[in-house]
Amino acid sequence: MRGLTDEEPTAAHGALQAAITAVAVLAALGLFMAACATGGTGARDEGPAHADAVAGAGADTDAGAAPSPAPNASDTYKRVDAVSLVKSDPKVSATVKRDLKPCVGDEYPLDVSYGDLTGGVAKDIVVNVLTCADAVGVGSYVYRAEDGRYENVFKAEESPVYAEIDRGDLMVTKQVYDKSDPVSNPSGENVITYSWSAGRFVQTAYHHTDYGSSVGGEPTPVPSDSAG
Structure with a gap:
């Protein structure tokens, strides 16, 4: 009788484990079938992992991986109000200031770009003032951050x-017109490159490029510019 009593709980325990295992398998199978029915997988819905993200994850697990360098101050820029910058600039002609008006709504005819031209602590600003009618440039300016302004x-x-900005240099393009040339058809152009020194x-x-003329024509004299 003692041996029979010892064996009965063992058999019951084995049957209970088998039942639990069967329920777990059925539950997992049900979840798998539900996922297949909806057609969704986490990886597909969120998109494939980017190569740089994978590389970054691997780098984080490396014991001797060096931390990413902090961004250089000159690699950042602060957006400025270019309209106010031009209109308050004493070096900008009165004519350019007077004609600088919105074309549509509050949209001013300005092209503004930021880049490293002078090696300062902040990005330099290149501002081109254009006409509303045909987007002809009437003034080009470069601003450098100095003493907080x-x-x-x-x-x-x-x-x-x-x-x-062209690879760290300032490139200025000027259309060349003969007396009879319409605005839409210049005779040539001058491209002048400047470096900060x-x-x-x-x-x-x-x-100098002479449109529609044979190669080797006389170059147009370079007009003087103000470089600060």
Whole structure:
């Protein structure tokens, strides 16, 4: 009788474990079938993992991984009110200020870009003032952050003109017109490149293209600019 008493709980315990296992399998199978029915998977809904995210996760687990470098101050910029900047600038001509008006609503004809031209502690600002009718450049300016404010360090107001940042240099394009040329059809263009040196912009390259003329024509003289 003693042996029979010892064996009965063992058999009952085994039957209970089998029942629990069967219920767990059925529950897992039900969840799997529900997921298949909806067609959704977490990875697909959220998109595939990006390679840089995967690489970052691996780097975090490396014992000797170096922390990411902090961003340089010159790699950041603060958006400015370019309209107020131009209108309050004593170096901008009265004509440009007078004609700087919204084209539609409160949209002013300005092209504003930020970049590193002078090696300052903040991004430099290049502002092009355009006409509303045909987007012709009437003034180009470069502002450099100095002592908590922006200082005009370059201007070109010989219309049509347009300035932009090209691999750390300032590139200024000026359309060239003969007396009979319409605004839409200039005779050529001058492209002048400036680099920052000793506290001012210095011309480092000049290229003239004569539209519709044979190669080797006489270049148009470069008009003088104010470089601060």
